[in-house]
Amino acid sequence: xNIHNIIGDVYRLSVNIEDKNYLFExxxxxxxxxxxxxxxxxxxxxxxxxxxxxxxDFPRAFTEQMGEVSLGIEDIDIIVINHMEPDHAGWLRExxxxxxxxxxxxxxxxxxxxEAFASVPPERAVAITDGMILEVGDYELQFFDTPNIHWPExxxxxERKRGLLFSCDAFGSYGKVEENTIFDDQLSADTHDFFEKxxxxxxxxxxxxxxxxxxKGLEKLQGLDVRVICPSHGIIWRENPAVIIDHYRxxxxxSKGPGEREVTLVWSSMYGNTKAVLSxxxxxxRKKNIPVHIFQAPGDDIGYILAxxxxxxxxxFGMPTYEYKVFPPMAHVMEELLVKRVTNKxxxxxxxxxxxxxxxxxxxxxxxxxxxDLVGHYEWQGAPTxxxxxxxxxxxEAYCDSLIAFTKES
Numbered sequence: 001x002n003i004h005n006i007i008g009d010v011y012r013l014s015v016n017i018e019d020k021n022y023l024f025e026x027x028x029x030x031x032x033x034x035x036x037x038x039x040x041x042x043x044x045x046x047x048x049x050x051x052x053x054x055x056x057d058f059p060r061a062f063t064e065q066m067g068e069v070s071l072g073i074e075d076i077d078i079i080v081i082n083h084m085e086p087d088h089a090g091w092l093r094e095x096x097x098x099x100x101x102x103x104x105x106x107x108x109x110x111x112x113x114x115e116a117f118a119s120v121p122p123e124r125a126v127a128i129t130d131g132m133i134l135e136v137g138d139y140e141l142q143f144f145d146t147p148n149i150h151w152p153e154x155x156x157x158x159e160r161k162r163g164l165l166f167s168c169d170a171f172g173s174y175g176k177v178e179e180n181t182i183f184d185d186q187l188s189a190d191t192h193d194f195f196e197k198x199x200x201x202x203x204x205x206x207x208x209x210x211x212x213x214x215x216k217g218l219e220k221l222q223g224l225d226v227r228v229i230c231p232s233h234g235i236i237w238r239e240n241p242a243v244i245i246d247h248y249r250x251x252x253x254x255s256k257g258p259g260e261r262e263v264t265l266v267w268s269s270m271y272g273n274t275k276a277v278l279s280x281x282x283x284x285x286r287k288k289n290i291p292v293h294i295f296q297a298p299g300d301d302i303g304y305i306l307a308x309x310x311x312x313x314x315x316x317f318g319m320p321t322y323e324y325k326v327f328p329p330m331a332h333v334m335e336e337l338l339v340k341r342v343t344n345k346x347x348x349x350x351x352x353x354x355x356x357x358x359x360x361x362x363x364x365x366x367x368x369x370x371x372x373d374l375v376g377h378y379e380w381q382g383a384p385t386x387x388x389x390x391x392x393x394x395x396x397e398a399y400c401d402s403l404i405a406f407t408k409e410s
Contacts, residue, residue, distance in 0.1 A: 003065040004182055006228065007162055008138075009042040012236060013065045015058045016176035024174070028205045028303040032198065033176030036087055037232050038062060039166055041159075042069055043137035045077035048102075049157055049166045050232055053090040062091070073098045078136065080143075081106040082168035083154045084113040088232055093118040105134065107145055109153035128155065144220060146170070148213035150206055156221070163227030169206065170217065171244045172233035173199035185239035195235060196247060201307035202233065203251045208310055208340045211255035218249055251310070258344055259313040261407040262291040266305060267318035268298075268327045273352035273383050274320045280389050281316065281350070281396060288400040290314070298329040302336045309342050314403045315372070317349045317363070321379075324358030326366065327351075334366055343371030346406050348399045350378045350392055357381075373406075375399045 004012045017024075018033045036058065041047040052058045063073060073095060079102045081089055096102070096118065104114065108127040114120040128143040135141075140160040147154060149170050157166040175198040181187055187195070207214060229237040229244060237244050263285055269275035278294075285292045293308040297319075309315060315337075319330040326334070349363055360377055367374070376395045380388045 001061065001065070002179065003040070003068045006039075006230065006236065006238070007164070010159070010162070010164060011040040011042070011065075011069060012182065012230065013038040013040055013052075013062050014177065014182075015052055015056075015061045017056070018176055019056075025206070028174075029301050030174050032174060032194075034174050034233055035177040037177075037230070037234075037236075038088075039230055040066060040069070040071070041136065041139055042071065043139055045136050046071055046075050047078040047080060047136055047139070047141070048076045049080040050082055050088045050168065051079070051091040051095060053087045054094060055090070059091045059094060074101075076102045078102060078134075079104045080141070080157050080166070081110060081114075082157060082166060082232070083151060084110050084117055085151060085169075086117065088168065089117065092120060096120050096124065105143065107147075107153045107155045109147075110155075113153060133160070146213070146217040146220065148210040149217050150210050156217075158221075158224055158226075163225045164230060165221070165224070165226045165228070165241075166230045168232045170214070170231065171199075171229050171237070171248055172202055172231040173235070174202045175234065177235055182236055183239070184235055184237045184241075184243070187235070197307075199234065199244070199247055200251060200311060201303060203248065204307040204310040204340065205303045208251075208255070208306070208342070211252040211341070214248060214252040218245070218252070254310055255341060255343065258346075258406050260311050261314075261404065262293065262312045263314035263316055263403070264293050264295070264305065264308040264312040265316040265318070266295045266297055266300075266309075266330065266333055268296070268320065268330045269318075269352075270320050270322070270327070274318050274350070276384050277350065277389060277392055278318065280393060281318065284393050284396040285400065288397070288404070290400055290403065292316075297333045302333060305333060306336065306340055306342070309337055309345075310340070312345070313407050314346045314348075314399075315342075316347070316399075317351075319349075319351045319359060321351065321353035321357050321359035324356070325362040326359050331366070334363075338367070338370055345372045346399065346403045347372040347374050348376050348396065349374070350395075352384070353379060353381055373402075375402045 039049040130145040319327040
């Protein structure tokens with residue numbers, strides 16, 4: 001990867017994680033990779049905005065890219081740390097060992113993390129105040145405290161004269177970035193669609209819990225003349241930054257509204273009796289013109305289930321009773337959805353049981369404070385009969401009518 005000019009003497013530094021077995025944050029699969037972006041301003045004082053992770057020879061790659069504009073580690077005068085998570089600041093320890101002069105700008109909450117994560121003494125830091133402006137030659141950097149997008153110490157940096165927003169994790173996405181797909185105006189329609197899907201999955205996995213703070217952050221930035229968005233992951237938006245802003249606003253509002261008129265269906269089965277009605281469930285939804293996204297537990301990764309569930313107005317769970325309770329793999333899925341605050345959903349649950357039921361009672365207990373509206377459920381003993389299929393079809397038709405009314409209200 002080469003260094004890329006954005007505007008004037010502002011440059012993008014970047015690496016891609018391409019290992020298909022790598023789990024982002026140790027949890028989330030990234031089969032299409034992910035970029036880690038930092039930004040360089042070459043001026044009378046040289047500024048580095050966010051770093052990279054100290055893995056896979058990434059620091060060497062950043063150093064070589066800086067060398068393309070005749071700068072080295074020792075030439076950096078100011079380091080702006082928007083966020084202390086190691087994918088952005090993991091290189092800070094070694095960088096500051098080699099560069100003794102650079103002043104670090106970060107939030108007050110980040111100052112103690114400098115020492116905890118990177119052994120950097122707090123004396124090297126300037127704690128910003130919200131709205132503070134730092135003039136560096138012809139550049140005016142304004143710092144905005146944007147807590148919990150997605151750590152409490154997160155901030156964003158805005159270059160006032162050129163309208164550049166260095167947004168850290170906000171407006172980011174999964175997906176590696178190739179040399180010819182760095183800017184939004186370089187992307188085909190298919191590539192835009194790919195990055196939109198990866199942005200949603202990134203949001204649901206990483207940011208969704210903090211959607212209230214995302215909306216607050218968007219409100220704070222509303223008065224700025226943002227002409228280019230430079231995130232720490234994903235493409236740079238220089239032609240139409242409003243697109244990714246609108247995407248993120250929509251993602252955040254899913255936490256308050258009904259989501260899209262579609263259903264995320266997650267199913268589990270022990271011996272095939274719950275699976276036996278899956279085709280009936282899907283057929284009923286499609287006859288009502290309701291798109292359905294189907295996942296199996298165990299089997300499909302929770303990161304993909306989260307992305308679909310975050311967007312969908314409806315959730316359907318199909319799982320058997322297991323020892324009087326919800327089938328354990330499904331219990332794990334439910335727990336993750338609740339941790340990420342997937343709420344305001346129309347919900348239906350169905351499943352088989354053996355000698356006795358219990359899953360429905362356990363399901364209702366687990367989801368009592370979820371904000372889910374349990375529209376209906378259906379259970380049967382053993383293998384489903386024709387009558388069971390008829391009954392579940394009728395119950396699902398009523399559920400679909402409720403979902404359609406719910407999404408019309410929005």
